[in-house]
Amino acid sequence: MKKGYVFSMILMLLLGSVFVNHSLLSSTSAQASDTSYIDVSPIGEDGSVAGSPIVTAVLKQGSSVEKVTFYAKAKNEPDANYYGYAPDYQAPYSWNWPTGAPWVPDGEYTLMMEIIYSAGETEILTRDIVAKNESEPNAPESPKDLFLTDRTSHNVTLSWTPSSSEKIFDYVIYQNGIQLAETTTTSFTVDGLVPGEYYSFRVKARDIYNNQSIDDNSINVLMPYETGDTDPLPSISQIQAEGNSGVTPGGNGYSGDVSLSVLATDNNQVEKVEFYVKVLGAPEEDYWKFPTTRKHNDTYSVNWSTTYTPEGHAIIKAIAFDSAGQSKTVTSVFLIDNVSDGGTTDPTWEPAESPPANRIVGYLAGWSTYGAYDIVRDLDASRLTHLNYAFALIDTNLNVVMSDPVQDPKNFQALSTVKETYPHLKTIIAIGGWGGSANFIEAAATEESREIFANSAVQFMVEHGFDGVDLDWEYPVTGGGPGTYPNPADRDNYPLLLEKLREKLDEQGEKDHTHYLLTIAGGATAGFANNTQLGLSQQYLDYVQIMTYDIHGTWESLADFNAPLFDDNGKTYSVDKGIQAYLTAGVPADKLVMGVPFYGYRYNVTSNDNNGLRQPFNGSGSITYNRIVKDDLLSNGYQRFFDEGSMVPYLYNETESIFISYDDEQSIALKAQYIRDHELGGAMIWELSQDHGNDLLSSLYEVLKEPIMDTTPPTTSAQITGEEWTDHSMIQKATVTLEAEDNRSGVEKTEYRLNEGEWLPYSNPIIIETDGSTRVDYRSIDRQGNIEDYSSYDITIISVTFENLYMIVDEADIHHGQKTALLAHLHQAERAKTAEKRHEKLEKALQFVKDMSNEHISETDQQQIQQFIQLIIDYQQ
The missing domain is CATH 2.60.40.10 (Immunoglobulins)
Known part of the structure; x- marks a missing residue:
């Protein structure tokens, strides 16, 4: 430890000690105990401390103390590096411990109290504690260039360059995700491996604060059957990024669309390269895989739209695989800087005089509030009826949990504030989404799992002040988002899951004297409607939202419309086709809420034909309506076109060959009119923070604010x-x-x-x-x-009467003599004085008819007369 650092630290701690002891003299002393211990207060729910917690020596009862001295050190430092505070000579023995950079960076520390009793005895107390002040982790850089210096059929020798971070303590080696060993050197030999098996290895740096590196440098190795018969690992370069600089002057961040690329080679061939992204501090399982990777010679690249990543640091991971299944991973950390740091501005919109008479449902992404979007300031609840908060997740125990325990509670509180101003607004917790649909299959699978999930969903809803639950399972039966997989049983389990949720919501509603909402968001295809038995499932729902967007997107090979309203004579699937599929499946029109996007897609097309529409492209990304307006694209090289066949606009920059599919105020109004014309249940928006000054929301509201007149009779x-x-x-x-x-x-x-x-x-x-x-x-x-x-x-x-029987006989085609004889039998039965006699005569008449030959009566008339006589027999009884 540097001498200047120790001196500054001691000086600061001395000053802190004087202040704390002065303030505590007038407060309650620490409670005595049977044994001595170190008390730290306050401590967060996760057991960590922040700011300047008070550290107190709680002494055993009856002890007479001469002095107590407080020391602290980073967890992995040697004991010689304990730094001490000024000793305290009278109770209470408490100190302020000012955590936080630069003196006490986030990490694990060991606190020590040296107690010298009046009798000369010395007692040493220790306690480990975690300091956590920053939202992003304090992690050292991993060692780079992990490679093999030797490989036999049973062992490998790993080597790496040292971590560039200061205060490194050692390196931790992982085999197949399990910690194997620690070393202070830059190489390690792993023995006992099996020929023909694959093994993954990763090396992390660990610093004196016990923080481990989170960037990746792992390899996946195939063990040879014979020494020397080895297949070299693929080679992959560090990740390169090209894109617009961040909005903060002098910063090193990125904003908007960024092109990420690596150079990957192999002695045979590179099978594939995959790219992943996650927020820096998120767990490993939060990595999101880019759907497609482009290849040009040995360069592999993806387009990264940073607007979908929260402000702050994100980590990009790239993995190169060779044809033998071996792989090598690299990671890089990038700063997302999309939002100006220059203070807040007042909203540019005026509240509506009254809420809309038809449903206008808006999704609000929780991560949007990491940027400039402020819920209380920017959310125009006056033009909404419902708000879906995206997203909560399902954990492995099938319980509903927050996706962002840091930001979500703040956003929930902000929504409560908004509802005080706009009490008509119903807020709904949306569960799932593309990135959060893992564990839906398991939640729906059995009666027991459905019970667990439904109870948890209702509890989450009530605890956090929501008015309903929205399921965004993407997608049942087929799978889709990370952690999902094809599962045919979903088709039967989906309506059962909704039924159980409806049951639990109604039970809670009876207790609370209210009706809690249950909704879904579904894919805009007949396939989704079939896979969820939507005609059956809809009975449990208050309304059904259809995601009529992403009809085309950057995962395809041609630039096309995100949400075309009509199919342009069969040139495209469309919003209208999706709506008709749901109606055909049995969703009532007044329950069907049509999705509209407040974003679009940007394509670097390779041909200027047709103004870029349906042309190949070699770069792409999403773009919000807010960005289109704020960047004033129409004054910066772009021309607006309107496609009459699909009824949506698009932008084209001929100089840069950029095609943008999006919706504007005109097309949003047309979609709202479609909702009105087809007497649908309303509109749903993805996503509110992507609007510009609530321009698109206002366009939607103006068409839907008045009740949709019902012109269709029952x-x-x-x-x-x-x-x-x-x-x-x-x-x-x-x-x-x-x-x-x-x-x-x-x-x-x-x-x-x-x-x-x-x-x-x-x-x-x-x-x-x-x-x-x-x-x-x-x-x-x-x-x-x-x-x-x-x-x-x-x-x-x-009526079963003789009168009607005579009429049937009279109209039948029967030989004259046979008809006369049959009528005689029937008259005798009708005139019989007792029921027994009547039954006997009717039985004889029935047998007489049965005995008639085809020469005397048609088969049809014979059967009809027999049937009616039998009816009279039955009714007489």
Whole structure:
């Protein structure tokens, strides 16, 4: 430790000691104890300290103390490096310990108290504690250039260049993700390996504060069967970045779209190169993989849109794989600097006079508040009905947890403040998303897992002040986001999961005297509707959001529209196609909430044909509407076009060959009008912070603020039940059951009439028992007064009487003599004085008919007469 550092530290601690003892003399002394120990207060929930905690020696009861001295050192420093505070000679024995850079960087420390008792006895107390003041981790750089200096069939020798960080203590070697050994040198031999097996190795630097490096330098090695028969590892360069500089003058960050590239080679061939990104302090499992990698000769690259990464440091990882399955990894840390540090500004929008009469649902990404977006200042809740907060996650125990325990609580509190001003706003916690859909499969799999998940979701909702739950599972059956996988059982489990959630939400709602919302966001395809049994599942939902965007994007080979409203005569899939797929699947129109994007995609096209539309590209990225407006692209080389076939705009810069698909105020208004024309349930937005001064939200609001007039009448279906005799004829009686549906305002009443008489209100099934023909007309009327054109059904009732039997016999094609004989049998039965005698005569008549030959009666008439005689026998009984 440098002498100047120790002197400055002691001076600062001495001053701190004087202040603390002075202040504590007037406060309560530390409590005595049976044994002595070191108390540190306050301590955070994670066991760490920040700022200037108070460190106190709590002494055993009855002790007489001469003095107590406080010392501290970094965890991995030798004891000789303990630095001491000024000793204290009277109780309470407390010191301020001012943590934080530069004197006490984040990390693990050992605190020590030297207690000298009046009798001359000395007691030493120690305690380990973690100091944590910064949001980003204090981690040393990993050693670079991990390579093999030797490889046999059973061992490898790893070597690396030293870490460039100061205060390095040692290096930690990991094999297959498990800590294997520590060393203070820059090489290590691993023995006991198996020929033909793959092994991954990684070396981390560890500093005196016990912090380990988090950037990567791992390799994956194939062990040879014979010594000398080795396949060299692939070679990969450090990651290069090209893009716009950050907005902070003199800073070294990046803003907007950044091109990341590496040079990768191999003695045979490079099989692939993969790129990943995560926030610097996030756990390893948070790495997000770039969907595609471009290759040009030995250069591999991806486009990184930094607007989707929170402000601060992010870590990029690139892995080169050779044809044998071996790999080498490199990482680099980059500063994201998209947002100006120059103070806040007042909002440029005015609140609406009244909330919209139709649903306008906006997603708000929690990470947006790491930038310039301020919820209380910038969220225009006056033009929203619902807000979905994105996202909560499902942990491996199937419980719903925060995705960002640092920022989420602040955002939840800000939303509560907004709701005080706009009490009409309903806030909903969205669970999942592309990056957070892992563990949905497991949550939905069994009755027990659904119970655990549903209870946790409801608890999370209530605890954090939300009004409902939104499931963003991307995607059931097929898989999609990180941690998901294809699973056919999802099709049956999806509606069961919703049913359980609905049950638990309703139970909580009864306790709280409110209705809690349940919604989903689904992919805009018939496949998603089928994979989730959406016609069945929708019954558990308050409304269904369809993600009618990302219809085309940077993962494809041609530049195309993000969210075309129409298909342009079959040239593209479209928003309209997605809507029709959901309606066909059985989602009621008034439940269907159509997604609209507040962002677009930017493509570096390789051809100027068709103004870049549907042309190949060699670079791409997302772009927000806010960025398009703030950068004033229309005054900086871009020309706006409007595609009449798809009803969306696009921008093109011919000089730079850049095509941008996006939505603006005109296209958003057209989509809102589509919602109104098709009497849908409203609009859903991804994502609110991407708007510019709430321009797009205002455009949506202006079209949807007034109620959508219901011009579509209800539809009524009739079910006729009874014992059928012939088409439209029933034996003895018929029951008519009516059922009406209306997609928007709801059914006001259903009514019917008989034989064009007076219209009567329908409440119970209609019973028709009058012999002969009856005409039933029926219709429904909705709450907007739309009257359905009536439908009719003619029903003939055949009473089981001798009179009707004589009529059937009379109309039958029977030989004259046989008919006369049959009528005689029937007259005898009708005139019989007892039921037994009547039954006997009817049985004889029935047998007489059965014995008739085809020469005397047609087969159809024979069967019909037999059936009716049997009916009279049955009814007589």
